[in-house]
Amino acid sequence: MNLILKKARLIEPGNLFHNKVIDIKIKDGIIQKIDTNIQSEEGFTAIELDNLHISTGWFDTSVSLGEPGYEERETITNGLEVAAKSGFTGIALQPNSNPIIDNQSQIHFVKQKANNSSTELFPIGALTKNSDGVELAELFDMKNAGAIAFGDYNKSIENANLLKVALQYAQDFDGLVIAFSQDNNIKGKGIVNEGISATQLGLKGISSLAEEIIINRNLFILEYTGGKLHIPTISTAKSVQLIRDAKAKGLAVTCSVAVHNLFFNDDVLKGFDANFRVTPPIRTEEDRKALIEGVIDGTIDCITSDHNPIDIEFKKLEFDLAKNGTIGLESAYTALQAILPTEIIIEKLTAGRKALGLETVTIKEGEKANISLFNPEGSSEFSQENILSKSKNSAFLGSKVKGKVYGIYNQTNLILNN
Known part of the structure; x- marks a missing residue:
């Protein structure tokens, strides 16, 4: 899936774009371009989410x-x-x-x-x-x-x-x-x-x-x-x-x-x-x-x-x-x-x-896109509706939590929560 992540705040200390709001253009699973404003184009899906934050x-x-x-x-x-x-x-x-x-x-x-x-x-x-x-x-x-x-x-x-x-x-x-x-x-x-x-x-x-x-x-x-x-x-x-x-x-x-x-x-x-x-x-x-x-x-x-x-x-x-x-x-x-x-x-x-001795990943042009998408704001209570696993044995049921996970982009696929 080819896409452009719009208005995403990157959290990656040491990265040139750390804590900056950027657009990221991804084609065939590879980060092609990072800039402050990338124009939409044919064949690319624009993804814009509320208070979008991303990291490796x-x-x-x-x-x-x-x-x-x-x-x-x-x-x-x-x-x-x-x-x-x-x-x-x-x-x-x-x-x-x-x-x-x-x-x-x-x-x-x-x-x-x-x-x-x-x-x-x-x-x-x-x-x-x-x-x-x-x-x-x-x-x-x-x-x-x-x-x-x-x-x-x-x-x-x-x-x-x-x-x-x-x-x-x-x-x-x-x-x-x-x-x-x-x-x-x-x-x-x-x-x-x-x-x-x-x-x-x-x-x-x-x-x-x-x-x-x-x-x-x-x-x-x-x-x-x-x-x-x-x-x-x-x-x-x-x-x-x-x-x-x-x-x-x-x-x-x-x-x-x-x-x-x-x-x-x-x-x-x-x-x-x-x-x-x-x-x-x-x-x-x-x-x-x-x-x-x-x-x-x-x-x-x-x-x-x-x-x-x-x-x-x-x-x-x-x-x-x-x-x-x-x-x-x-x-x-x-x-x-x-x-x-x-x-x-x-x-x-x-x-x-x-x-664990694996190759590390980063967000920069020319690298494989391996990205987590999230929003650190907003409070909620963790409930049964948040459980996606077959087993439901969560110690966090009823706990006050913060933020939201949107999903990931990896292996050329975008997976988002409903």
């Missing part, structure tokens, strides 16, 4: 979709359409399907399913076979098939030597290891953050130590082995400081935080809403503020929706019986716009490509 395409570093095996939760086709309408031009797909994505044939399968989508899919291969944490999966074969990194979704590697070997082996082919961090012995039967709220509600708690002790261990291993490590969805103030210190040492470590850990604190547990049962748990207000500080000062590299669809059969249960996870693609931008400056949001929603 957003990338989500942690998305679960279900397929293959859990299509009742979400399919790849619909999940990628949800991502597009949520402003994301690319997602990293977690390997927690059935079967687990732990070999090259599974990598080929999910990539083939995403072939015609406007949002690009980049698979994460499981670090261990069947994500059991016992034996390394076929990392090199999966890398050659298109896997961008290797990790077991929401499963910590208990065997320290296995992580050591993985970091050493992955260096042979410039592989990235993803290490979720939670000590299962300290976690025990805990299901929410250990603190006042858990005690008042009679729910078993998960100490922040469960996360921090494994992050500390993994950083020691990284310092010993070298290589590249990504620590996903951190949730505590001490975790931020541990990673800040590791970066100061020069270690090749990146990390992410989930939107819901930035937006909520554990006071929300009082309603026993199972949508707030997530991994890692929603922590204290002190932790939340430290995470926001980590985002702003650059310690935290990127923000993820940590989108995890769970069908009603496993979510609409008593709190202690429900599965962990919340969907988050649809609410990611508008929730962030309610708590962070726009420039910081865009920086952290676009930084995932670099964090």
Whole structure:
């Protein structure tokens, strides 16, 4: 589709046109011209939207979709359409399907399913076979098939030597290891953050130590082995400081935080809403503020929706019986716009490509058009009508949010919300 984006304010610090209102002419998926006023011409569709803002395409570093095996939760086709309408031009797909994505044939399968989508899919291969944490999966074969990194979704590697070997082996082919961090012995039967709220509600708690002790261990291993490590969805103030210190040492470590850990604190547990049962748990207000500080000062590299669809059969249960996870693609931008400056949001929603070792994109003449379209103004309440996913398990239902996502332009396609 050939088009001209009219009167769009570009948010891309470092770009010549940053924070300027411009027109962009796109032909066959390539940015042909950027100027302050481009005249309409035959064969081009003019797109003019209220208070249109644009940025390089957003990338989500942690998305679960279900397929293959859990299509009742979400399919790849619909999940990628949800991502597009949520402003994301690319997602990293977690390997927690059935079967687990732990070999090259599974990598080929999910990539083939995403072939015609406007949002690009980049698979994460499981670090261990069947994500059991016992034996390394076929990392090199999966890398050659298109896997961008290797990790077991929401499963910590208990065997320290296995992580050591993985970091050493992955260096042979410039592989990235993803290490979720939670000590299962300290976690025990805990299901929410250990603190006042858990005690008042009679729910078993998960100490922040469960996360921090494994992050500390993994950083020691990284310092010993070298290589590249990504620590996903951190949730505590001490975790931020541990990673800040590791970066100061020069270690090749990146990390992410989930939107819901930035937006909520554990006071929300009082309603026993199972949508707030997530991994890692929603922590204290002190932790939340430290995470926001980590985002702003650059310690935290990127923000993820940590989108995890769970069908009603496993979510609409008593709190202690429900599965962990919340969907988050649809609410990611508008929730962030309610708590962070726009420039910081865009920086952290676009930084995932670099964090996971992918080629970065920019908005300039001659480049492929990979663009997110949004409006940072206007308040609303996130409701069922905003959910596009097959599963409806959103922690953000009823939350006051800000702004609006218009859609994306990518892969020569314009995808707009109705």
